[in-house]
Amino acid sequence: MLNRKLRTAMAAVTLGLLTAGGASAQDTVKVGLIVAMTGQQASTGKQIKAAVELFQKQNGTTVAGKKVEVILRDSASVPDNTKRLAQELIVNDKVNIIAGFEITPAALAIAPLATEAKIPAIVMAAGTSIITERSPYIARTSFTVAQSCVIIADWAGKNGIKKVVTIVSDYAPGADAEKSFSEPFKAAGGTVVEAIKVPLANPDFAPFLQRAADAKPDAIFIFVPSGQGGTFMKQYVERGLDKAGIKLIGPGDVTDDDLLPNMGDAAIGTVTAHFYSADHGSAKNKAYVEAFTKANNFRPNFMSVGGYDGMNLIYEALKKTGGKADGDSLIAAMKGMKWESPRGPITIDPDTRDIIQNIYIRKVEKKNGALYNVEFATFEAVKDPVKAAKK
Ligand code: PHB
Numbered sequence: 232m233l234n235r236k237l238r239t240a241m242a243a244v245t246l247g248l249l250t251a252g253g254a255s256a257q258d259t260v261k262v263g264l265i266v267a268m269t270g271q272q273a274s275t276g277k278q279i280k281a282a283v284e285l286f287q288k289q290n291g292t293t294v295a296g297k298k299v300e301v302i303l304r305d306s307a308s309v310p311d312n313t314k315r316l317a318q319e320l321i322v323n324d325k326v327n328i329i330a331g332f333e334i335t336p337a338a339l340a341i342a343p344l345a346t347e348a349k350i351p352a353i354v355m356a357a358g359t360s361i362i363t364e365r366s367p368y369i370a371r372t373s374f375t376v377a378q379s380c381v382i383i384a385d386w387a388g389k390n391g392i393k394k395v396v397t398i399v400s401d402y403a404p405g406a407d408a409e410k411s412f413s414e415p416f417k418a419a420g421g422t423v424v425e426a427i428k429v430p431l432a433n434p435d436f437a438p439f440l441q442r443a444a445d446a447k448p449d450a451i452f453i454f455v456p457s458g459q460g461g462t463f464m465k466q467y468v469e470r471g472l473d474k475a476g477i478k479l480i481g482p483g484d485v486t487d488d489d490l491l492p493n494m495g496d497a498a499i500g501t502v503t504a505h506f507y508s509a510d511h512g513s514a515k516n517k518a519y520v521e522a523f524t525k526a527n528n529f530r531p532n533f534m535s536v537g538g539y540d541g542m543n544l545i546y547e548a549l550k551k552t553g554g555k556a557d558g559d560s561l562i563a564a565m566k567g568m569k570w571e572s573p574r575g576p577i578t579i580d581p582d583t584r585d586i587i588q589n590i591y592i593r594k595v596e597k598k599n600g601a602l603y604n605v606e607f608a609t610f611e612a613v614k615d616p617v618k619a620a621k622k
Contacts, residue, residue: 260297260556262545263304263320265341266331266356270308271432274458274489275333275356279538281527286542289522294546295554302326310336317341321348327556328353330541333534334456335359335403342366349558351565353544355537356457359403360617363585368558370565370584372544372577373537374506375615376404376454377411379482382504382590382610383452384412387480388419392450395421395480396443398436399454401428408454408482411616424448434459436466443477444470450478453485457534460485464494473497483508483604486595488532491602498602501595504610506588507533507574510603519573531573540572544579578612585615 264283266276283301292299302324306313313332320326321344329345330353332338338357342365345352354362354371363369387395397413399405405428413423424446427439434455443451451472455463463485467473479485483505486498509520509530519539523531548564549556567581578587590613593604 258297260299260328260545260549261324261326262299262301263317263324263326263329264301264331265304265306265313265316265320265329265337267308267333268303268305270306272308272333272456272458274487274532275534276305276331278489278532278535279331279333279355281523282531282535282538283542285523285526286539288526290542290546295549295552297549297554297556299545299549306331306333306337308333310334310340313337314340314344317344321350326350327558328545328561330545331355331538332357335362338362338369339365339403342369345369351548351558351561353541355541356534357404359407360615361403363583364618367584368562370544370562370579371586372540372579374533374586374588375617376407376482376484377617378506378588378613378615379504379590380408380411380454381415381616382592382613383480383482383502384414384416384421385419386502386504386592386608387450387452388416388421392478392480393421394448395423395450395452396425396427396446396448397423397452398427398429398439398443400431400434400456400459402431404456405431405454407617412452429455431456434462436463437470440466440470440472444472444475448477450480453479453481455485457484457487457489457532460487461490461494464498468495468497478502483533483593486593486604488530488604489534491595491604492530494602496597498595499597502592503604504590504592505533505604506590507536508591508593508604508606510598510605511574511591512606513571513573513575515571516573533574536572536574540570540574540577543570543572544568575609576612580614583615583618585618587612587614589613
């Protein structure tokens with residue numbers, strides 16, 4: 232009898248020790264951050280990594296009694312790697328959340344894994360509308376390409392642009408860009424004389440630019456993903472299009488703040504619609520740009536704010552759940568969350584888990600000797616138009 236009591240007591244002590252030992256795992260929330268640090272989308276990984284580090288430097292690594300540990304993995308810009316790394320992080324590292332995803336195919340690749348593991352996947356970079364519909368555990372802090380394209384279509388129609396050639400990267404967000412620009416532009420009386428698709432990998436824009444120039448449009452609408460704007464602009468100048476009186480318009484990916492400082496004066500006058508400019512005038516953004524640039528020696532771009540806000544979403548959700556880190560509690564907490572980002576006010580749509588944000592119209596100008604996307608009009612609280620149209 233005594234023996235049994237003793238054994239029970241000892242078992243209790245052992246259990247206590249185990250719980251205490253296991254508590255370090257319980258007290259840590261692991262975030263598997265999968266982005267491209269090498270390969271074609273390396274600039275996106277570089278920007279997101281820098282933003283995540285800045286966020287943790289400014290906000291600490293403990294929230295709601297939990298230590299937030301970020302485990303960084305390099306996808307090398309290969310979506311199959313993203314999928315394999317997500318699997319490893321979920322199964323071996325037992326992460327509570329996965330995040331990052333520099334490109335649409337990478338985000339689509341992890342969607343079934345998030346559903347199966349019931350853990351939140353925070354899309355910090357990719358922009359095809361459909362992504363958030365692929366798993367109830369996905370929330371997005373980046374953007375949809377369509378959000379910006381419908382706005383620039385409206386601007387073009389109202390600003391004397393009647394004839395356009397569209398050039399888009401030949402993959403999902405390019406298809407979204409073309410459709411979400413062309414449909415409202417044509418409905419407003421505009422004409423798309425040619426719709427050109429350029430391969431995503433190692434694009435050579437020169438022959439397509441020649442074709443575009445031959446059609447003598449009022450403007451070229453361009454969508455390329457972050458990282459390719461520099462090559463595009465170089466070939467645009469080489470073909471003499473900057474002097475041909477053809478305007479350049481599009482979503483703001485082409486005049487990405489990461490590349491804009493080195494694009495040369497040919498970029499001046501490019502009018503784009505987008506959700507973030509390093510030149511955005513709010514106090515919050517000024518502080519962000521200053522801290523980011525000080526820590527990194529380069530300018531933050533729109534991908535960086537996707538990373539910075541993704542971390543804020545994780546921290547705020549943990550505060551709301553009181554540190555509960557299961558996927559269902561976290562994703563429920565994320566729905567409807569609102570805060571002020573360096574880009575302006577944002578909300579996670581409680582119905583779609585997609586981002587609602589301001590879209591600004593901007594023009595590339597030189598300010599204090601450097602090129603910036605200078606905002607001159609604001610469209611407030613824009614929802615993803617593709618999902619809105621389905622309702
Ligand atoms: C995407 O693949 O969804 C994507 C990537 C970079 C961009 C826009 C869209 O700038």
